[in-house]
Amino acid sequence: MESYKFDKIEKKWQKKWRESGLFKVDVKNSANKYYCLMMFPYPSAALHVGHGRNYIIGDVVARYKMMKGSNVLTPMGWDAFGLPAENAALKNGIHPKESTLNNIATMKRQMSSWGVEYDWDKEVASCNLDYYKWTQWMFLKLFEKGLAYRKKAFVNWCPSCNTVLANEQVTDGACERCESEVEQKKLEQWFFKITDYAERLLNDLDKLNEWPEKVKTMQSNWIGRSSGVNIDFPIEGTDKKLTCFTTRVDTIYGCSYMVLSAEHPMIDEIIENSPEKERIKKFVNKIRMESKIERLETSVEKKGIFTGRYVTNLITGEKIPLWIADYVLMEYGTGAVMAVPAHDERDFEFAKKYKLPIKVVIDNPNKHLIQEKMTEAYEDEGVLVNSDQFNGLKNTEAMERIADYMEKENIGRRTIHYRLRDWLISRQRYWGAPIPIIHCQKCGAVPVPEKDLPVVLPSDVEFRPTGESPLKNAESFVMTKCPVCAGSAKREIDTMDTFVDSSWYFLRFISPKQDDAPFNKKDVDSWLPVDQYIGGVEHAILHLLYSRFITKVLFDSKLVGFDEPFKRLFTQGMIVKNGAKMSKSKGNTISPDALIKKYGADTVRLYTLFIGPPEKDAEWSDRGVQGAYRFLKRVWTLLDILSKAPSSVKEKGAELETLRKMHQTIKKVTEDIDGNFHFNTAISAVMELVNLIYKVLSEKGADSYSKGTLREVLNNVCLLLGPFVPHIAEEIRQSLGEKESIFRSKWPEFREDMQRADTVVLPVQINGKLKGRVEVKCGLSPEEIKKRVLNDDKVKSYLVNKEIRKWIIIANKLINIVIPTQTTS
């Protein structure tokens, strides 16, 4: 028997799978369909083993489902637009298109070397004309529905990347990508009105019962629904009013001042006649200039200034001072806050600093609050005091009663606020899909007619970032005719956020070559939603929320017949090395290429899957790879052992035991994969089975198994290992004389009757502590078991002169005898 030559074997089978079209799918036939999708990657220079985990997991699922009889579609594509390619181009002068295509070729080669296969006929790349044409088409659909709009807005500006960032791309006031401090800039920008869908995006999370709770919670927090009351406060001496949003209307009697955000649009008007006008203006401007990073720093003391004006708290009739402060956000609520220092930490701190009144209106039921002695705000539940007619009510009840009263008196209205804000999609960058809009002096912003799509991204552009889109200087691109009045006009020069590209790609895979529509509706409706989506948890909010949004928009336009794109979601953990995420900058990446060369793809796959539960982060160990290699060699050697096995055996005990173990293993592996992809325990179960064979051979001799039995076991081992280590499994099975590919064969069925032994060893506990074991026949009655246990010498020795209080007998599991405990008196 030849030794395990993984290199030869792996090349051979990779070729066979491709030639036989194992992964090719005809979308017209959707019977038994299973759409298994990996998040398509950004084409970066080279993959490391951390990336590999993602594709390997997907490949295992796809191959397993094939064996289970599904018609499995697994396509792959490229999220090919984006900043890194452009930044790299600035450094080394290679055009983003060229470097992107190179990277794609490298990654495809790496994927193949892992034995990870896809239906490559369906490959898409978001930077290709025939793809981004339809991204632009999506924009037009949203524009038609009034869901794409332009407005001048304070935007997050990264001075290093020279572009605007979405809120989602700003972390701790810094650019997610380059970690530069983000500035605020007021610019004319395109937005998608995702806030229109806030309620549905939130409510429909309930439909996603096969998504991880964690991801749903993150989305739910991000959408951030809070219900409260909008309350009007007339401005003293004018006919204007300010409206503020509160979730704690029960504290309205404790409202002792009001605060505006520095960005509040009415500030100029309010301070117009103030003698302190200039001083206030200066203060406001200073706050506006402050970066997000400074303003988010909670440890920094809050700053504010009195406007000189008062507003009326209509429920009490009190005049309260109107302030401007840096701790109020314009983006949330109305940009105006009613301050209740006694019951809000921030207001408390502010009131103490500026000596504003603090009035207790919710008393702590456990410890009476004394205003003068308070050192911090009391934010918990309690009973209303100092609140006129509402005194004595529980604050939760008071919320409803006061809201009712306000609505009746027309002082305020119940309302719901979301933290979610509209999606800013403009990017002042070159390497993206141009926004299909034409600006005409006469007609304004006019959409490019569908028949004129795509708006082609010019290739010969100086794309050095200047703060404006590089497309600005591409005259032949910019200058155009207005589609409405035919007058001369200019094209929009911004490109779209790449998250737009990736929010619909799962549809394009179904009809990647369709040239008169983004996708074929009938086929898409028969293949979607995606049955299994797999990707990193870092996309829990952005990509997954945007994709859900776009799907809902398409659903409302009757362009697709489903309103959630991903039925089941699996988020895999990262592979870390020396405790840190693998990254080029940290220099701790492990390239799969060298490992594959040394041990083969199957070993790398096996180790990657064995390293731990796939949803968790895992620490990479080069040593551990050895163990996987060792195991595969042990399996391979079984072929040799088989060739020397006798044709029959007299003593069948070992065979029976092994067959029993085999059926237990089939059950375990099936359940582990079906459950939550616990490949690590599935693999260890197969290892146990293989270990048992070796143990029997060493203890009972080389002729313990007949050829037939050993062949059957080995065949099943191959079937069970097929999804994990497909090459070696195919090769061994072929050596066993099987003609058909594993992935066109049936997943083994376990036989319930084969799993059980006739006898079982029961642990015997006394007062919950293990004291012995007895072997009994299965299905013995409790009385018979008791008899048997009381006959056991060891157990007996513990029961001398003891009264048995109680027997606990768990069938086929355990026996516990309860006796009086010794008390030392």
Add this chain to the structure above:
RNA sequence: GGGCGAAUGGCGGAACUGGCAGACGCAAAGGACUUAAAAUCCUUCGGUUGAAUAAACUGUGAGGGUUCGAUUCCCUCUUCGCCCACCA
């Protein structure tokens, strides 16, 4: 500050619904084979006491509780991770 999750040998991790803690793998130690090494095969491997492969005790971050029985459920605390964060 809020939300979610985690904590088990030297290490990665296992334990179904409350029922034999440490499966499986790595590392380590010993043995077989070999002139030798590698590879392979076999054995041992939580801790303490013990000559012991006898036996006992102890043991799943800490403390308490429920239970015949707790890694698992409840309460308090500690540490770590992730997400969100001046969100009214």
